[in-house]
Amino acid sequence: MNALASTFSGNLVVLGFPSNQFGHQTQEKDCEVLDLLKHVRPGNGYEPNFPMFSKLDVNGTAESxxxxxxxxxxxxxxDDKGGNGADHITDMTVGQPMLWAPIRRSDITWNFEKFLINQEGRPVxxxxxxxxxxxxxxDIQALIQNGPNALD
Structure with a gap:
C-alpha cells in the first residue's frame, strides 16, 4: 500500500483498518500496532505512509x-484470487474458527481485502x-484519468 500511496500521491488516499477477527492475529493494543508493523510483521523498519485506525470488527453483529x-x-x-471463486467464504479445514456471527456471504474472508472507492465516495x-x-x-489510474465512472 505504501507504493500505491506514493505513486498516486495527491490522487489517492489509503486508509488502514486493523481487525483481530482473523485467527486472532492482531491481539496487540491499538497503541502497539505501528511497532508491530515496524519490528515484527512485516518488520524490517516498515512504517505505513497512510493513516492507520484503531482495531475494529469488519464482520458480524458488531461490525463497523x-x-x-x-x-x-x-x-x-x-477477482478470483481467493482460489475458490467469488462465493468462497472459508475453508474450515485450515483450523481457523470463525470469530464472528452471523456469517454472511458478503463477509470479509481474511486480512488484506481491499476496497477501491471513487472520487465521489462510491465503492467501485x-x-x-x-x-x-x-x-x-x-484501476486507480483509470479512475484518475477517466473519472469516477471509469470502472462501471
Missing part, C-alpha cells in the same frame, strides 16, 4: 458501519486478500 456500507455496495471481491471495486496490491494500480 464503514464495513457494513462497503460490503452492501460490493458484496464480494471482483473489491479485491480478495490474495489479489496483489500493486495490481490495483491500473
Amino acid at each position: 458501519e464503514i464495513f457494513t456500507f462497503l460490503k452492501a455496495a460490493l458484496p464480494y471481491p471482483s 471495486k473489491r479485491y480478495s486478500p490474495k489479489f496483489p496490491t500493486e495490481d490495483m494500480a491500473a
Whole structure:
C-alpha cells in the first residue's frame, strides 16, 4: 500500500483498518500496532505512509458501519484470487474458527481485502486478500484519468 500511496500521491488516499477477527492475529493494543508493523510483521523498519485506525470488527453483529456500507455496495471481491471463486467464504479445514456471527456471504474472508472507492465516495471495486496490491494500480489510474465512472 505504501507504493500505491506514493505513486498516486495527491490522487489517492489509503486508509488502514486493523481487525483481530482473523485467527486472532492482531491481539496487540491499538497503541502497539505501528511497532508491530515496524519490528515484527512485516518488520524490517516498515512504517505505513497512510493513516492507520484503531482495531475494529469488519464482520458480524458488531461490525463497523464503514464495513457494513462497503460490503452492501460490493458484496464480494471482483477477482478470483481467493482460489475458490467469488462465493468462497472459508475453508474450515485450515483450523481457523470463525470469530464472528452471523456469517454472511458478503463477509470479509481474511486480512488484506481491499476496497477501491471513487472520487465521489462510491465503492467501485473489491479485491480478495490474495489479489496483489500493486495490481490495483491500473484501476486507480483509470479512475484518475477517466473519472469516477471509469470502472462501471
